[in-house]
Amino acid sequence: MRALAASAVAAVVFTVVLGFAYPALVTGFAQVAFPRQANGSLIVRDGTVVGSALAAQGFTSARSFHERPSATTPPYDAAGTTFSNLGPTSPALAELVARNVRAILTLERPYNPGLTIHDIPVDAVVPSGSGIDPEISPAYAQLQARRVAAVRHLPLATVRRLIARSTAGRSLGFFGEPGVNVLELNLALDEEQDG
Incomplete structure (x- = not known):
């Protein structure tokens, strides 16, 4: 007892x-x-929450920068964050990457003549560990810059300036890689056009 x-x-x-x-x-x-x-690192515009700086939003419009591919089902679902669990020798990963490469070439080649698979950064075709990473590499942002500038009718120099302004350095100066928060960059583009 x-x-x-x-x-x-x-x-x-x-x-x-x-x-x-x-x-x-x-x-x-x-x-x-x-x-x-x-x-939640919420981003508020005009009193309305437009998203979180910590989660990808799933932009698909040609006028917007796109995030990394999502590993969640449905895509970009913050409630279902997960990783793909596909190893480097997985045929499913190879097919996913090939499908994403074809999509990038189809979307970006009209604005980047001569674009080849060797010009596409890895983060453009492979999901992040969380499946909803809000940041892309500066290289992937630069790849999309011509498309976004053309569709929005903005000078390429303006779009590149906003990319540079939206690029965060390494954490504590040495952890990770520089990244561009896609939601914040797209909002900066909207403000540039509205302003």
């Missing part, structure tokens, strides 16, 4: 500590130290 009572007390204590106290402490710390990130 004593063992049963000790087990019940332990269950209650651990439920209170791990189920309530610890999550409340971590949430409180996050709200103080990182309020933007703790609340």
